[in-house]
Amino acid sequence: xxxxxxxxxxxxxxxxxxxxxxxxxxxxxxxxxxxxxxxxxxxxxxxxxxxxxxxxxxxxxxxxxxxxxxxxxxxxxxxxxxxxxxxxxxxxxxxxxxxxxxxxxxxxxxxxxxxxxxxxxxxxxxxxxxxxxxxxxxxxxxxxxxxxxxxxxxxxxxxxxxxxxxxxxxxxxxxxxxxxxxxxxxxxxxxxxxxxxxxxxxxxxxxxxxxxxxxxxxxxxxxxxxxxxxxxxxxxxxxxxxxxxxxxxxxxxxxxxxxxxxxxxxxxxxxxxxxxxxxxxxxxxxxxxxxxxxxxxxxxxxxxxxxxxxxxxxxxxxxxxxxxxxxxxxxxxxxxxxxxxx
Amino acid sequence: xxxxxxxxxxxxxxxxxxxxxxxxxxxxxxxxxxxxxxxxxxxxxxxxxxxxxxxxxxxxxxxxxxxxxxxxxxxxxxxxxxxxxxxxxxxxxxxxxxxxxxxxxxxxxxxxxxxxxxxxxxxxxxxxxxxxxxxxxxxxxxxxxxxxxxxxxxxxxxxxxxxxxxxxxxxxxxxxxxxxxxxxxxxxxxxxxxxxxxxxxxxxxxxxxxxxxxxxxxxxxxxxxxxxxxxxxxxxxxxxxxxxxxxxxxxxxxxxxxxxxxxxxxxxxxxxxxxxxxxxxxxxxxxxxxxxxxxxxxxxxxxxxxxxxxxxxxxxxxxxxxx
Ligand SMILES: Nc1ncnc2c1ncn2[C@@H]1O[C@H](COP(=O)(O)OP(=O)(O)OP(=O)(O)O)[C@@H](O)[C@H]1O
Ligand SMILES: Nc1ncnc2c1ncn2[C@@H]1O[C@H](COP(=O)(O)OP(=O)(O)O)[C@@H](O)[C@H]1O
Ligand code: SF4
Ligand code: SF4
Ligand SMILES: [Mg+2]
Ligand SMILES: [Mg+2]
Numbered sequence: 271x272x273x274x275x276x277x278x279x280x281x282x283x284x285x286x287x288x289x290x291x292x293x294x295x296x297x298x299x300x301x302x303x304x305x306x307x308x309x310x311x312x313x314x315x316x317x318x319x320x321x322x323x324x325x326x327x328x329x330x331x332x333x334x335x336x337x338x339x340x341x342x343x344x345x346x347x348x349x350x351x352x353x354x355x356x357x358x359x360x361x362x363x364x365x366x367x368x369x370x371x372x373x374x375x376x377x378x379x380x381x382x383x384x385x386x387x388x389x390x391x392x393x394x395x396x397x398x399x400x401x402x403x404x405x406x407x408x409x410x411x412x413x414x415x416x417x418x419x420x421x422x423x424x425x426x427x428x429x430x431x432x433x434x435x436x437x438x439x440x441x442x443x444x445x446x447x448x449x450x451x452x453x454x455x456x457x458x459x460x461x462x463x464x465x466x467x468x469x470x471x472x473x474x475x476x477x478x479x480x481x482x483x484x485x486x487x488x489x490x491x492x493x494x495x496x497x498x499x500x501x502x503x504x505x506x507x508x509x510x511x512x513x514x515x516x517x518x519x520x521x522x523x524x525x526x527x528x529x530x531x532x533x534x535x536x537x538x539x540x541x542x543x544x545x546x547x548x549x550x551x552x553x554x555x556x557x558x559x560x561x562x563x564x565x566x567x568x569x570x571x572x573x574x575x576x577x578x579x580x581x582x583x584x585x586x587x588x589x590x591x592x593x594x595x596x597x598x599x600x601x602x603x604x605x606x607x608x609x610x611x612x
Numbered sequence: 613x614x615x616x617x618x619x620x621x622x623x624x625x626x627x628x629x630x631x632x633x634x635x636x637x638x639x640x641x642x643x644x645x646x647x648x649x650x651x652x653x654x655x656x657x658x659x660x661x662x663x664x665x666x667x668x669x670x671x672x673x674x675x676x677x678x679x680x681x682x683x684x685x686x687x688x689x690x691x692x693x694x695x696x697x698x699x700x701x702x703x704x705x706x707x708x709x710x711x712x713x714x715x716x717x718x719x720x721x722x723x724x725x726x727x728x729x730x731x732x733x734x735x736x737x738x739x740x741x742x743x744x745x746x747x748x749x750x751x752x753x754x755x756x757x758x759x760x761x762x763x764x765x766x767x768x769x770x771x772x773x774x775x776x777x778x779x780x781x782x783x784x785x786x787x788x789x790x791x792x793x794x795x796x797x798x799x800x801x802x803x804x805x806x807x808x809x810x811x812x813x814x815x816x817x818x819x820x821x822x823x824x825x826x827x828x829x830x831x832x833x834x835x836x837x838x839x840x841x842x843x844x845x846x847x848x849x850x851x852x853x854x855x856x857x858x859x860x861x862x863x864x865x866x867x868x869x870x871x872x873x874x875x876x877x878x879x880x881x882x883x884x885x886x887x888x889x890x891x892x893x894x895x896x897x898x899x900x901x902x903x904x905x906x907x908x909x910x911x912x913x914x915x916x917x918x919x920x921x922x923x924x925x926x927x928x929x930x931x932x933x934x935x
Contacts (some may be wrong), residue, residue: 335797467825468869468870469865469869469883472880473882521876541831556771
């Protein structure tokens, strides 16, 4: 196989979303203690979204809400317990094999050390994927050197170095290079810049912006830092306890949040103005446990607008504007919530 | 006003095993009574080591400390034995990013707080237990009576952080050392804990040194900020001064890199390169290899520390001779 055949060709045309996820679920069986009762963690519970070609979808939400699990489902690292993944008009498990999916989707994680083999030089690490996929050694090496150049690590100086001989920012560049060596169309960045120092993070964000343009990439960008997400994303998806509560154009969501949880996340951002510090905490309490999540709207235990209805009935997703959906009874005129705009 | 803490020319060097790290290279700072000072800097800049020096928490065999640290007029680097253990947890206490460093997994939260109070004050177990309850109420843990009997692992992350704060404040310390206590928390919980610390600090009138790498957190909590780079303090000022008029090129870069108000799609003004590894102590401006305004004299000697205003300090040649 030659390098140019490695990536997957376009099938559905420019208007076909690169990824459609429909009603994805991922339930993990767990036991409370060795003899405890069997329970289920609803890590991802009925999640639907799509990512257009060339777009960056930002994913936010508190720890444990299912961001990484969603990502792992998309790349086939964790099998879904329900739902469909449609990659460029081909359904996973039907027209599309898991093996082909993995050629099209790559992932970069937060821990820059964990995903690099300490015994391989960084050139070997980047060349590894193509080699395993049948590219001959000389060609794989050329790919690796080109990529090193592209990610700002001069191959003459860096090709022979081992992971421990690099800084965190440089290692994260290598991980990005390693992902790109597979010619993916979708790259999932799971807190990929979160462990970096602020000054180094900005360099890597610039690199990601350049690579997206030069390699026609589509990104799913998971981060807890709303400033970073705003900077990089076209659209934003907000998750809470395994569900999507709001999704919409990033700028629109920054201007006005339709879901009370999204609003709370935004108001938890530090003010950056010493004369106008935050006075009221955005929410009380921690996120509840995804084993036995609250009934109805899962946010009702922390929501300042919750009514009886919210504890008994799950809100449906309503469309507010172009590509903007929210799951909250207050935004659904037919729900019967006291604050629902008719 | 007299300073509660006065650190002069602190140096900390870790040795042993051939490689040495010059973690702190001449840090001078002071904290007034009732003041909150943020130590702001990137990882490895020496923030935690500076804090730990105050409590002598660094491994004594491999650590060489120079300079002086005075607390309420006393030389704390000379404290030993009983005097040192009275000092730790009594007059000065510390909270961490990971509550496991402060909370013992095998005792209930109530027992740990009571134990600490009894170690520092001569009171009965009963009185100590009721102090523990009072502390859990103070940090606003819901159903505090029940939570007294909880082990740390039975609490959520935010609640453990509150329990650690309750433990740290149980003996009414004059100084609280806070090492990124909110960094690992979710955004909504981080803000709850920051507001709690702000209120407790005011209520109890204590001084705080709050270590953070997040300038937004410093804005929420600090009166004054000391910016650290490569084991040195490059700039000091009130939080308002630093936000409005950052003078040191590194502080400016940090502010830009926060991305607050960055325009989508526009190139970020990233500081190139990475911080130095500090195998050698800096002999010239440690920021020079990354500084967009570096001049030849920056590489010739350590930059002068200039005071452009009262309480304001900037370590940069540009400040001495504005271009
Ligand atoms: N293999 C597993 N077995 C059992 N539970 C799991 C497993 N993997 C994830 N979970 C649980 O599923 C939920 C979602 O986890 P996930 O890692 O997707 O969260 P996340 O949103 O990425 O959080 P973070 O921001 O902390 O990375 C959590 O409650 C987690 O503990
Ligand atoms: N016990 C130790 N032994 C050796 N080196 C240490 C020790 N503690 C910290 N260091 C080193 O000192 C430098 C400053 O560390 P630290 O103060 O923890 O940084 P931060 O600003 O991130 O808190 C780093 O290079 C770190 O690796
Ligand atoms: S559905 Fe009810 S509880 Fe849920 S977010 Fe809306 S108002 Fe709050
Ligand atoms: S002393 Fe020179 S190199 Fe250092 S910060 Fe100032 S201008 Fe930059
Ligand atoms: Mg995750
Ligand atoms: Mg530290």
